[in-house]
Amino acid sequence: MQYIYEDHYRGKIRKLLILVPREGSDYRVFHDSDFLGSIKPVDTGSGGILWKTEYNMLKPIALKIGAYIESCMDTPQ
Secondary structure, eight states, X not given: XXXXXXXXXXXXXXXXXXXXXXXXXOEEEXXXXXXXXXXXXXXXXXXXXXXXXXXXXXXXXXXXXXXXHHHHHHSOO
């Protein structure tokens, strides 16, 4: 499965490719074929999900990417 997330970075539109290699794995994030890092959903135990990453470049946008992925999952195909 894959997703395309768009945002603005340094005044330009940036498209990020998010790949899920298999169920239960981290979501891998790429920009122009460069690996930026990975994010993963973490259950908060109260019915919510937080999106975490170890990669500094993705920390400011991990929650936004996660919310986008969740919205795609909620949308019927």
